[in-house]
Amino acid sequence: xxxxxxxxxxxxxxxxxxxxxxxxxxxxxxxxxxxxxxxxxxxxxxxxxxxxxxxxxxxxxxxxxxxxxxxxxxxxxxxxxxxxxxxxxxxxxxxxxxxxxxxxxxxxxxxxxxxxxxxxxxxxxxxxxxxxxxxxxxxxxxxxxxxxxxxxxxxxxxxxxxxxxxxxxxxxxxxxxxxxxxxxxxxxxxxxxxxxxxxxxxxxxxxxxxxxxxxxxxxxxxxxxxxxxxxxxxxxxxxxxxxxxxxxxxxxxxxxxxx
Amino acid sequence: xxxxxxxxxxxxxxxxxxxxxxxxxxxxxxxxxxxxxxxxxxxxxxxxxxxxxxxxxxxxxxxxxxxxxxxxxxxxxxxxxxxxxxxxxxxxxxxxxxxxxxxxxxxxxxxxxxxxxxxxxxxxxxxxxxxxxxxxxxxxxxxxxxxxxxxxxxxxxxxxxxxxxxxxxxxxxxxxxxxxxxxxxxxxxxxxxxxxxxxxxxxxxxxxxxxxxxxxxxxxxxxxxxxxxxxxxxxxxxxxxxxxxxxxxxxxxxxxxxxxxxxxxxxxxxxxxxxxxxxxxxxxxxxxxxxxxxxxxxxxxxxxxxxxxxxxx
Numbered sequence: 001x002x003x004x005x006x007x008x009x010x011x012x013x014x015x016x017x018x019x020x021x022x023x024x025x026x027x028x029x030x031x032x033x034x035x036x037x038x039x040x041x042x043x044x045x046x047x048x049x050x051x052x053x054x055x056x057x058x059x060x061x062x063x064x065x066x067x068x069x070x071x072x073x074x075x076x077x078x079x080x081x082x083x084x085x086x087x088x089x090x091x092x093x094x095x096x097x098x099x100x101x102x103x104x105x106x107x108x109x110x111x112x113x114x115x116x117x118x119x120x121x122x123x124x125x126x127x128x129x130x131x132x133x134x135x136x137x138x139x140x141x142x143x144x145x146x147x148x149x150x151x152x153x154x155x156x157x158x159x160x161x162x163x164x165x166x167x168x169x170x171x172x173x174x175x176x177x178x179x180x181x182x183x184x185x186x187x188x189x190x191x192x193x194x195x196x197x198x199x200x201x202x203x204x205x206x207x208x209x210x211x212x213x214x215x216x217x218x219x220x221x222x223x224x225x226x227x228x229x230x231x232x233x234x235x236x237x238x239x240x241x242x243x244x245x246x247x248x249x250x251x252x253x254x255x256x257x258x259x
Numbered sequence: 260x261x262x263x264x265x266x267x268x269x270x271x272x273x274x275x276x277x278x279x280x281x282x283x284x285x286x287x288x289x290x291x292x293x294x295x296x297x298x299x300x301x302x303x304x305x306x307x308x309x310x311x312x313x314x315x316x317x318x319x320x321x322x323x324x325x326x327x328x329x330x331x332x333x334x335x336x337x338x339x340x341x342x343x344x345x346x347x348x349x350x351x352x353x354x355x356x357x358x359x360x361x362x363x364x365x366x367x368x369x370x371x372x373x374x375x376x377x378x379x380x381x382x383x384x385x386x387x388x389x390x391x392x393x394x395x396x397x398x399x400x401x402x403x404x405x406x407x408x409x410x411x412x413x414x415x416x417x418x419x420x421x422x423x424x425x426x427x428x429x430x431x432x433x434x435x436x437x438x439x440x441x442x443x444x445x446x447x448x449x450x451x452x453x454x455x456x457x458x459x460x461x462x463x464x465x466x467x468x469x470x471x472x473x474x475x476x477x478x479x480x481x482x483x484x485x486x487x488x489x490x491x492x493x494x495x496x497x498x499x500x501x502x503x504x505x506x507x508x509x510x511x512x513x514x515x516x517x518x519x520x521x522x523x524x525x526x527x528x529x530x531x532x533x534x535x536x537x538x539x540x541x542x543x544x545x546x547x548x549x550x551x552x553x554x555x556x557x558x559x560x561x562x563x564x565x566x567x568x569x570x571x572x
Binding site: 055057060062084085086087088089092093095097099100101102103111112114115116165168169172 | 381382456457458459460461462463464465466467470474475478479
């Protein structure tokens with residue numbers, strides 16, 4: 001046990017309330033570093049809420065209260081002394097609908113980098129160029145957009161926009177990528193392309209992906225977490241969950257009897 | 260589907276009958292439609308009517324004693340002299356200086372207030388502030404003029420040690436205060452129109468609140484903010500009563516902020532009642548009216564174009 005690597009994300013009896021509604025109940029999980037973990041479960045089961053509490057973006061709402069412990073890369077992130085900007089630098093997020101900023105493709109990719117570098121670091125445009133190219137190459141977007149770097153990011157196709165939203169996280173060298181149904185706005189071909197990309201990024205990043213799509217969870221993840229009514233019902237390797245689920249409710253869900 | 264197919268007592272029963280029957284509901288519907296149409300079209304009719312009226316009265320001057328060089332180039336507004344001259348340069352300078360100073364004061368305040376209300380204030384603070392700002396917009400302009408005369412005037416005299424406190428500075432302050440609420444409200448609307456997904460995306464990348472505002476929200480809201488400022492300018496440009504009371508009302512091209520000036524609008528308000536109907540003086544005032552109308556129209560149109568540009572991106 002002593003040799004087991006630090007989990008990317010670890011929670012300990014995590015409870016979360018939106019006002020008086022409890023969205024997470026006693027969630028204790030360990031997300032394996034370097035793997036793709038899919039979170040599945042019917043709407044309203046708390047999987048997106050869980051995802052959004054890892055980078056604490058939940059707190060934007062203002063009426064969220066949590067108890068319990070969340071550790072990211074071995075550090076408690078709930079404390080008052082935690083610098084949210086640093087946490088979010090290590091934990092990137094991709095949203096359900098592609099949400100590029102209303103800036104050029106170039107400015108989108110470099111946004112995070114510019115926000116985080118020290119103010120006195122005078123980096124010229126020429127020095128930014130390799131960062132830009134590397135990020136876009138990694139998401140297989142460089143060849144399609146290299147002649148349109150000045151174009152408004154919102155003019156790209158949805159698939160390109162979503163890849164751009166992944167690319168803009170990379171210059172920050174995050175350790176964990178949170179993905180909230182990243183393919184739900186995309187057609188099957190684009191979904192395939194994004195899944196392939198995830199598989200390429202696997203290992204370099206820990207990826208936590210929320211999905212409604214059973215087939216996607218099965219194809220594109222190493223481990224699965226099945227949630228129901230704010231609780232984790234089952235957390236097991238993907239193959240096991242779909243072939244020999246331990247819990248009756250998991251079996252019913254993955255076989256499509258409800259949800 | 261025939262009526263027999265429906266279970267009795269279904270909502271369709273009462274209205275059953277030939278589909279083209281002109282019953283009471285049909286006439287009510289028609290009546291309301293005509294009424295709403297008349298309401299909608301009336302704005303166009305009125306604006307057109309006003310333009311025709313002002314144009315007709317002003318035209319007598321434009322085709323008569325009007326000389327463009329004198330009208331726009333001379334500072335001598337002497338309509339009641341034995342040899343009348345109609346130069347509005349000083350009046351234009353008065354309006355421009357007062358409006359310009361007012362904007363200099365109002366733009367930073369209203370943009371700051373709008374950013375605070377839209378991006379930083381939460382819950383009760385935000386609601387209270389919004390109500391207060393809107394309340395400020397409801398203060399009548401004559402009350403603002405009164406404040407200019409009785410509060411700002413002595414304050415300027417004692418602070419700057421000048422003999423008279425009525426002038427560009429006084430009316431600029433008053434006009435700035437008057438334009439601030441409307442500009443704040445419009446600018447706040449522009450910031451509100453920026454989709455929250457932008458803020459969320461930037462925050463998720465670790466941008467601070469200030470960075471989100473400066474790098475994402477303000478650029479995205481730029482057109483709306485420009486429109487807000489322009490509409491504020493239009494408001495200041497057309498304001499009459501407060502400027503009349505706070506500006507000192509003497510014809511003068513100002514060389515310092517303490518100089519007394521007279522605005523185009525104030526000139527019309529002060530003189531129109533004392534001119535003979537149909538005289539050159541009377542018609543010259545209407546020509547100023549045309550000028551005000553055209554400039555305000557141009558400002559509002561530009562603001563509108565900026566607002567439309569917002570949706571295109």
